[in-house]
Amino acid sequence: MSALLEIDNLVKAFHGVPVLRGVGFEIRAGTVTGLVGGNGAGKSTLMNLLGGNLRPDSGAMRLEGRVYEPENSAAAARAGISFVHQELNLFPNLTLAENLFLTDFPIRGFFIRRSVLARQAAALLAKVGLPHTPDTPLEHLTPGERQLVEIARALHGNPKLIILDEPTTSLSPPECERLFRLVRSLQAEGCAFIFISHALGDVLQLCGRILVLRDGAVADQGPAGDFTIARLVTSMAGREIKQLFPGRTELPVADADTKPLLEVRGVRQPGVVDNIRFTLRRGEILGLSGLMGAGRTELARLLFGLAPHRSGEILLDGKTLTGGPRARIRAGLALLTESRGEDGICAGASVNDNIMLATLPAHAWGPLGLLSNARLKPVVRKVSESVHLHTRREGAEPLRRLSGGNQQKAVLARWLLAEPKVLILDEPTRGIDAAAKFEIYQLILALAAAGTGVLLISSEQEELLALSDRILVMSRGRLTGEFVRPDFSPESLLRAALAHHHSHPETHP
Amino acid sequence: MKRTALILLDHAVILLFAGVLLTFGFLAPGFLSWASLGNLLIQSSPTAVLAAGMTFVLMVAGVDLSVGAVMALAAAVAGKMMLGGFSMPLALAAMLFMGPACGLVNGLLVTRLHIAAFIATLGTLWLGRGGALWITETRAMNLPDSFLHLGSSRLLGIPLPGIICAAVLAAGNVLLEQTPFGRQLRATGHSAVAAAKAGINVRRLVTAAYVICGFCAALAGILVLGQLGAVSPKFGLNKEFAAIAAAVLGGTSLFGGRGAVFPGSLLGAALIQAVENGLVAINANPYLYPVVTSAVIFVAVLLDTLRQRLRAAATRRIFPETEAKAFSASAAA
Amino acid sequence: MIQRLASSEFFVLGLCALLLAGLGPFTPGLLSAQNLVNVLAAMLPLLLVAAGQTVVLIGGGIDLSVTAIIALASVAGAKIMTLSGGWMAAHPAAVPVAVGAMLLAGFLTGLANGIAIAWLRMSAFIVTLTSLMAVSGLTVWFTDSKNIADLPPGFFSLGQRLPPALGMAAGALALTHLMLTRSIYGRWIHAVGHNAATARVSGVPVPLITALSYTISGLSAGAAAILLTGRLETGSPVLGQTMMLDIIGAAVIGGTSLFGGRGNVLWTVSGVLFLTLLDNALNLRGLSHFVIMMIKGVVILLAAGLDVVRRRGQEE
Structure with missing residues (x-):
């Protein structure tokens, strides 16, 4: 036949x-x-x-x-x-x-x-x-x-x-x-x-x-x-990591006795995530692995106050987080969202306006919230340079004219300006070219070195393996594994990610 | 609990309608008599016909603000023809031609030039009104009595306007519910992108919806001519609002994809008319009619919005196994 | 070519010049000083309310209720200060109180619209449509559909003498422009209009900003009512009823997008200038009311088509 x-x-x-x-x-x-x-x-x-x-x-x-x-x-x-x-x-x-x-x-x-x-x-x-x-x-x-x-x-x-x-x-x-x-x-x-x-x-x-x-x-x-x-x-x-990654040289501040920066205690939202508990320390890069649809993005949105959770607690620097994104940004949290076009950028607005968006309150003056372009310009220029953002008209052009990589750098610049204690990155290198990827990796490492706690969600395993100090694995809304550098292996991550797939979920509590 | 809320919200207009009828029935004896209710239906027939057409446009997440102007323009042309010696059937035929032609213009503006439906039909509203005033020379034009006879004639004991209205609603309902066109229209309203992916010719469908709406506007113009026997400068004025309101009251969503010609449009039109007739029956100040009517519409739309939000909340989960729990959980939240 | 021309900031001013140059020689009186002053005076109320509408459009919404707000404010103010039976007839503070009440009426109606749209998350179209019907109904009921005459002469001057009216309109316009371009609220309104989801993620108080834009629109309608009532010397329950097309048309012709995020009150000024000149020229040429209506219908369709062309130009 x-x-x-x-x-x-x-x-x-x-x-x-x-x-x-x-x-x-x-x-x-x-x-x-x-x-x-x-x-x-x-x-x-x-x-x-x-x-x-x-x-x-x-x-x-x-x-x-x-x-x-x-x-x-x-x-x-x-x-x-x-x-x-x-x-x-x-x-x-x-x-x-x-x-x-x-x-x-x-x-x-x-x-x-x-x-x-x-x-x-x-x-x-x-x-x-x-x-x-x-x-x-x-x-x-x-x-x-x-x-x-x-x-x-x-x-x-x-x-x-x-x-x-x-x-x-x-x-x-x-x-x-x-x-x-x-x-x-x-x-x-x-x-x-x-x-x-x-x-x-x-x-x-x-x-x-x-x-x-x-x-x-x-x-x-x-x-x-x-x-x-x-x-x-x-x-x-089965493959060695051959793509170039910047080395993870500076390890997180080893102050094990101090309180964790971010603490998630038993967060649950029915049908979305279940009993999520983990901590994130100063200067740590915590990877979050899992297959598509494992609930990682949903968890990130929930941490940032974009989606509700029914039980459990989220603490930043020992204080319980409440309210929406506005309150959580003020508390020191930032989220780079998964789908840039949908809720990451204002495509029609200028590059500079996009970069300033989250930090406007800090620069507004008086009850009328006046903004001084003369004062904003150097701030934007400085952060644009620090993320190696390439623009043609000094950032006055609409953001949609930039390449994907530069768009993502602009979003990253927005959150750098906010100086967050914890930065959640959801697929930060999706759909961008290799050179820009490398620059973004360097930025992530620099941030961690400066003490920011980074929660890195990525579907690119090599990225997670190269950058993370610790990796959590999610499967069908639950945490199914935790691995500490250097005990990473692609096999063990994958096994944990598949956990609830080949043992049917109703057998779990 | 949430399920109960959804069921109640799904039938909000019937409950609202019953509430209005009972309230006025209680306040004004005789309001609930058969004669009065029959009269209510006949009076609401033009709005019901307009709303039926509007349902097609709202179904694809569009809107047609020009229906009142189209009514006036078509009526003005017919009036001018009658006064110029043409026969009534010819004048009526002209009206029934004008309506779909105007609808076609709207449809092409929306689908080919990609102008927002709101602004496109606002423009044609002014064109149509201006045209109607031009033809009538801004004077009331009294038509031969044959129109009034038409409006008050009966067929098998049933008033002709009622028959026309019933026919339009039945045809509209069959078109929307029983033909591939209607089903595809509904799919397009849910998501034009998904509909195009599924292989539906979205442009042609949307244009057709506006043509149908224009046709219904012309028919409504005939019904109103039968009631008034004259074309005044205010002919059909603000009828677009009544039509949208009636369609929305009848359960048609402004966001597309949801709604029905029957009983929705009739129910919506009758509800608006019932509020008005009820206010007449209790001798309320006529100037208050639009206030009460708009309050009723506001409440109905608020309920529709709540219904949509409840529905969206009910589908916001990714894993099936906790579904039953999710339902009770979010209801408690 | 067409796209670049249409996208130019001075395109509409060019159209105005063309209109004057084209119709001027055949329209006696169009270019006379007196007529140009008339045009300027006629522009001011439209300018105020169109500026408010521009703010709402930039935020991605629409406000259909402004014409009803104009009527409501006109009647409320007139009822307070009319010399025949007003609540504060002949009181020295009557005029300022009336002016304040007119602004307050606009503010409150706008706020109510904003609350329904921002927090109840109802469709802006339906909310402002029902408030158009309800508010104009209430206004007519309140006055029994009669005009309120006998306003104190001190009030007329506000609408009839050019300097105070011009000052008020220019002041309001400058304030709105500054708010939109130089304050955090302006940036936030733009962001919400561009992409409300992104704005929310970036910590913008989206409902508050939405409500604010409708409140500004209501307030601007109240201010327009002051000028219109002053010009007419009566409080009228149908004041502004036919202005809707001009209001949205002026913003759209100026270049404010119906899809949110892009707009500027200075552009709206040229849109208002164009529509007012067009109206004036057509009137001077003795065209009848309905022909002007039809021409305006065509003009708004052309403007909307232009908007589509401009957006395509932006996306490339």
């Missing part, structure tokens, strides 16, 4: 940075292939190539022996490849049936044939094992059930290959079981699957073959029977 899908030596680079460096493999009909790899291994780029969202720089794809070059996602669907993405593209204000058939209603004249729609939708829903009637509004479903709806939508049109991207992150254990049974029954009918997941136990349980991607190349592959979790983890992580 020949392969359903053949991938041959795919290469793809973004702005000169190679993301896929010659990936090749085969998928046979009626098989389930597990695709694993760390953050940034190239999985999503590979999927975008398959789905027609991107085009490869070189290499070829063949579907059932014919050249497969999809123009867009619709073409991919027509060819018989359908996707279930991690973020759902569903409409909560429509019914299940309407979501399933939104662009493809069965009609007579102008009207939807309700009975036909209901019958077809019911069949699809039955296939994925959802007990709801087709006219249930989507908003009545739990996130896990919505995931099944998305899968049902992928089944419509009888695809030959279904790609499931992290389908189990929002599923409860019984829902997972149901999904696996569904995959097996469709497999028996001849449908092939690519199963992308961080839940390694699930991967081993469900898949026939396994493919490990690392740094844009196939690092390991073979029948699932030959794999153990240990081998998977080694294959995913």
Whole structure:
């Protein structure tokens, strides 16, 4: 039997940075292939190539022996490849049936044939094992059930290959079981699957073959029977740190007897984080590791007062933090947020205005809050120089004109001006070039050397390993590991990050 | 507890409506008579028709401020034609052509030139009003009695305006609920980006919503002509506010994606009319009508906002296993 | 080319010059000194209220209630000082108290709008729309839809003699401009209009700033009411009713964005100048009311189109 899908030596680079460096493999009909790899291994780029969202720089794809070059996602669907993405593209204000058939209603004249729609939708829903009637509004479903709806939508049109991207992150254990049974029954009918997941136990349980991607190349592959979790983890992580990092030379002030700078005591918000407790000392860089969706960003926002928590306490310098960001900035906390465009910058405002934004109260004069441009200018210029910010019009241009790296430096400059005691950095180097990254690392080290406590959230493991004094690991809203330099290893971090994934969560208190 | 709050908020307008009817029924005997209630429905028919059209535009998170002006412009053209010797069917046909044409202009301004719906339709409001005044030469134009006959005629014992209103609401409802167009419109209102991703032609859909709104404005113009028999400079003045208010009262969200033509628009229009009729029945100062009406609208929108916030809070979690706990927890908070 | 022209700060002033040069020769009286003084006087109330609207637009909101606030303030002030049965008729302090009451009426209505929008998080459009209906309804009810005449002559001078009116408008404008460009509140309003989420993360008291912008708008409507009432010599419950398009139009033509973050009251001055000149020229040419309405409708559509062009130019 020949392969359903053949991938041959795919290469793809973004702005000169190679993301896929010659990936090749085969998928046979009626098989389930597990695709694993760390953050940034190239999985999503590979999927975008398959789905027609991107085009490869070189290499070829063949579907059932014919050249497969999809123009867009619709073409991919027509060819018989359908996707279930991690973020759902569903409409909560429509019914299940309407979501399933939104662009493809069965009609007579102008009207939807309700009975036909209901019958077809019911069949699809039955296939994925959802007990709801087709006219249930989507908003009545739990996130896990919505995931099944998305899968049902992928089944419509009888695809030959279904790609499931992290389908189990929002599923409860019984829902997972149901999904696996569904995959097996469709497999028996001849449908092939690519199963992308961080839940390694699930991967081993469900898949026939396994493919490990690392740094844009196939690092390991073979029948699932030959794999153990240990081998998977080694294959995913196993690489020396070769990228350049500034050395972590100055270690935190060793005043173990003094009180911690930041203390988090049993913070809990149902459905988000559970029983988080840790401390951060002066001059310490504390890494926070975990897979995407582990609740790290949510924890950071909660610490900064952007999201509520139900129980537990957060203390800065021995004082309980309350109120919103304004109060916490005053208390000495700062947060560089994960998504720069969404809540990190005012893209249309000038670079200088962005830099000044958080420290305006300190420079405002009198009850009218007057600002003196003459006095502000040197302050901004000084901090801009200290972060090596490159602007063309002395910072008068809108921030959106700058490169990603310079935008991030501007945000960092904003928080440097506030002189925080504790700085939380959520993915500070996401989407920026190598040179700017290095400069940001240096800034982080300099800050710690000056006594600032840094909580560093990053999905780039090497970054965490190189910079942190201590690393905490989160999984599904809980802390699942703590490692102190020099006892870091990529394997142990990954194992902790996967903790709640292959032992089902309800077994935990 | 939070679930109960959501259910109550979802039915806030019916509760509000019942409250208004009972209050005025108590204060003014006879207010709850069948004749009076039937009259209420007929009187609210133009606003209900306008609100039905407005529902389509609000559904895609737009707004149409020009409906009152379109009513006036179409009525002025029809009036001029009638006085110029054209037959009534021809004049009516002209009105029904003008409405969608104006809607098309609005739709193109919004979807092709990317002008904010608010400002685009504010501009066409002035164009339309100016045009109507130009045609009528800023005088009240009395039309032949045939319009008044039309307004008071009955079909099978039911007043014609009621039949037209019912037909529009039924058609609008079928269009929104029973056709792919309607369902896609709703999806677009929830998220135009997601809708485009799913393969929906968002531009064409949004333009069509404005065309439908324009058509309903023209029909509402016919209904009002049937009631008044004349085109005055104030014809349709501020009707856009009544239409938006009625649609919003009927459960249509200003943020798009939520709402219904029936019973929403009728309910909203009838509620506004009931407040007005009730105030008449208790001999309240007529100048107070807009004050009470706007207070009712404010309360309804406040409730809608609370409903949205509760919904958003209910989905703010990332892991499923603590969901049941999360619900009770955030309700207690 | 078009983008660069449209983005220039002097574009609208250029339009005004073009208007004068184009229509001047064919419109007798347009360029006479007396007429230009008239234009200046007619500009002032619009200028005040449009400046307030500019503040709200920069903050990413919209205030539809200002015309009703003008009427409310006019009636409240008139009721206090009218010589026929006013609450403080002929009292020496009547005029200052009335002026204070007019400003207070604007302040309070604006504050109420701001509270509903900032803390109840209701849509600005609906809140200011319902307050437009409610406030104008209350005003009409309060006066039985009748004008309040017999105002003390001391008050007229405020609106009719150019120097005091000019001084008041210029003062308010300078204050608003300083607030927007030289104070922390101005920076905060801009930040909220650009990106409220970023502003919140950066410690900006977003609800407070939102409420502040609506309060300023209300206050500016109250100030405009003083000038308009003075010009008219009566307190009128329908005062300002037809000004809405001019108010938003002036801000938008000046270059203030409807999408928040970008704007300047000095730009609004040129927007007001343009609309007032247009109105004046069309009136002098004997065009009727409705033709002027239609032309203004077209002008606002052109201005909004221009705004879109400008934004695209910025994004590139």
